Amino acid sequence: MAYTIEGSDGAWEVVVGLEVHAQVISNAKLFSGAPTAFGAAPNSQVSFVDAAFPGMLPVVNAACVAQAVRTGLGLNAHINLVSRFDRKNYFYADLPSGYQISQFEHPIVGTGAIEVELADGSTKTIGITRLHLEQDAGKLIHDQHPSKTLIDLNRSGVALMEIVSEPDIRSPEEAGAYVRKLRSILRYLGTCDGNMEEGSMRADVNVSVRRAGEAYRTRCEIKNVNSIRFVMQAVEAEAIRQVEVWESGGTVVQETRLFDSGRGITRPMRSKEDAQDYRYFPDPDLLPLVLDEDWVASLKAALPELPDARRTRFIQSYGLTLYDAGVLVAEKATADFFEKVCRGRDAKAAANWIAGDFFAAMNRQGRSIEDPPVTADALGGLLDLIADNTINGRIAKDVFEAMVATGKSAAAIVDEQGLRQVTDTGAIDIAVTRVLAANAANVALYQAGNTKLFGFFVGQAMKAMAGKGNPALINETLKRRLAEPRE
């Protein structure tokens, strides 16, 4: 079912295009030798170039160019062997030179496409219009002084990739899935850390609405949305607002807006009120950027395995379902974790454990795959104890929780708590005998044909053995004993 906004007089389709600004992973800035690390003291990572002092000149960082090309290749996009840097001229307190060096007419990367997975199991291809390199601006701090805005230029000049999508997105879900997939690809490539909280990935969300079959109507751009959840909320809030405007006889005006996450609404951005005329022209301080075809080919050859390819491999080599494989490859770190756990072990069991108890514990504790509640080796140790029948699956869940709580290995916990499973058929037989004796009425019902009760007997037997009984042997014993004629 296509997503629509139900207006008072019919359904509206939502049209979304995204411009994602992704901070390039590099040591130094795009045009200067100043460092890029996050969180440094104010204006301590600023060169005279970044502060636009008189006579300062930009020199392009080769690694940033390589990162842009690698990203373009990862987005299945066309690499432009000749591109150019342009100046985008406007005055703002976070822009020291009065222009941003960007790529307007001739970006380094042209059209491409990525495939996103949706909750209903379907996939959708979202077109990439372009990717270009540009400088980040400085940071303005409005809340530290009653009458002044403070300016920190540490981020000024850091390399950004602006990745522009086609207006192919039709719902908040698709918008979220697109950003998630893009972030996943960037992380696999190691070209952007995708950390939206620290601002290393930000989305400008272009939203318009229309009646089915219409041409595009006027769009609004919601600037600098800094989480996937907010992207989805912003799409919905803005679409609803526009539907209201149109349905009340008004006209949506093209403007720049901000998403107020506290109130869940968008509002016009005051600082961008006046009509922009950026007066783009080629930056005369820089020459055209010419790439060597062989160099691009060598970057392509050295590209890591990307999420789609990895998912296919997980399905083929590990026999995972499409869904499980998709969950595991979404984050490169998760996929790496999985492959570490499953090496030499049952891959499906590893996948189930990670997607189940492991994720649950991680979320519960507010931890991350980089700082997991249980290491990959420890989880592997637990799987080994299950595989060699030292413990059963039921006990394994308790052992796992004990591992999370104590940080101890599975083997240590099993030893300390005496959790080895009982495979002694004599002990099992005694337990089963007791259970059958204590539940004679149910035995009668079972033998009269209510075979659903089998699970009940298994549970009782397991309980009688404090959970440590070998489930297969319990099943086998119960089946045999229940099949015996009534005494």
Added chain:
Amino acid sequence: MMLTDLTIAAARDGLRAKAFSAVELTMAHLHAIEALNPRLNAYITVSHARAVDRARAADAALAAGDACALTGIPLAIKDLFCTEGVRTTAASKILGPFVPPYESTVTANLLRDGAVFLGKANLDEFAMGSSNMTSAYGPVENPWKRRQDPNAVLVPGGSSGGSAAAVSARLAMGATGTDTGGSIRQPAAFCGIAGIKPTYGRCSRWGVVAFASSLDQPGPLARSVEDCAILLGSMAGHDPKDSTSANVPVPDFRAACRRGVKGLRIGVPREYRLDGTPDAIERLWRQGIGWLRDAGAEIVDVSLPHTKYGLPAYYIVAPAECSSNLARYDGVRFGARVAGGDLRELYERSRAEGFGAEVRRRVLIGTYVLSAGYYDAYYIRAQKVRTLILRDFTDAFATVDALVVPTAPSAAFAQGENMDDPIKMYLNDVFTIPASMAGVPGMSVPAGLDADGLPLGLQVIGRPFDEETVFAVSAAIEQAAGFTAVPALRAGG
């Protein structure tokens, strides 16, 4: 002979021969500055103490026998070059309080080679002008006087007018300049000295306050062609901090001055004959052609059909680039701020009060020609015309080794003249701008005097990165011209 009259080449020999010390040489210039600068206003800032310190260090180096190419040579630095710890104004109010914490590459090269900086030379504000009348620190007086009208105050040309006046009046042995559309060559001609705009990319622009990035090029001014060659040899070289700096070797320019012109083909472009050019300039041009022929060059008529479009194209490209380059002067991180109101008001007031009329005019023109709907009609068209101008030169250089033309369409004019109409002022650069637009080297050599006794220059234009031929031809003109006239106002004069 006074120390201040020496050429750089002669001073180097004198210093090495211990005929005088570097401190003596520097003090002679500092005294001349004290005497004459209040009138000429060639310097905005005089760095007396620094200069003496450097001269002492030079004497120590000379005594130790490790003198470099320019050890102890006192120079004026156009106040467009950022000099570490020394105020750099670009002759603008908006940079009035600015003290750079860094040294431009070109001046760092000169310091590396032992030069002594006497101070920062006056110029047109942000190098925008051809008369030095736009400086926020007052106009510069040309040390030359009209024979018939010695009271008239003449302009030194611009924008490197302070540099040219200082060298001409013996307030420096040489100077740095920058040339965007003629800003070294035209003031050199007006002040009776030599000056070369090298090939674009020959000297680093790093640390030079930008006017129009695709045109700006540092270069030297001095009283002889050889002195210019010595200075350029020090200033030039590849700089990885400037993406437009050419990675080409720096040849021995001084040696090239002695090559002669025998066998060279010298082009005379017919489009440089303009109606209204004074007879004296036409005559001098013909004379210069004759000198070169006599010295063994072959003279060839050539055509540069797009010459006349250089000037109007320049007045699109240069203002467009300057409107963007000067956006950084906003009263926030350095320079003068006019406070009051909100951020927009801070910008608008700081820039309205910080920039003079000519700078404002060019920033506005540049903003206009880049603005939506006009970019293609103006900027793109101008850059296409620029391609045609470059092609003209490329075609000409397929048959000739250098071109010889006048430097400027007139001799120095008086303060107040040409001021009523900006275009009249712009026309001063009609002969220098084509080489700027094409990025090829051009040198002005003092070659004669007009009827008023004012100096006139001839310009030699060469192939890209072939400054050697430019120096060879210029030296031949210099030798034949035997220009020995001196300005009325000069040290000891």
Added chain:
Amino acid sequence: MSLDRATVRRIASLARIRVEDREEEPLCQELNGILGWIEQLNEVNIAGVPPLTGSGGLAMALRADLVTDGGYPEMVLANAPERVGDFYVVPKVVE
């Protein structure tokens, strides 16, 4: 193409240069004079001519990704007409 006072106001605003009312008319005339003179470029046949970019077809050299600069906030801030701590400051901006 001739520009009117409204255009002068617009470009002055884009360029963030305050222009007083009384300055508008003379500026308008001056700029029109220059733009009118520039119109002679329309005589040139530019069909098929590429605009000049770069300098003489030189390839642009790139920089290695090394931290070689920064780390001198005092020098960066020393020329600031106004500062608060290690920050530049402007009148409060509302976004």
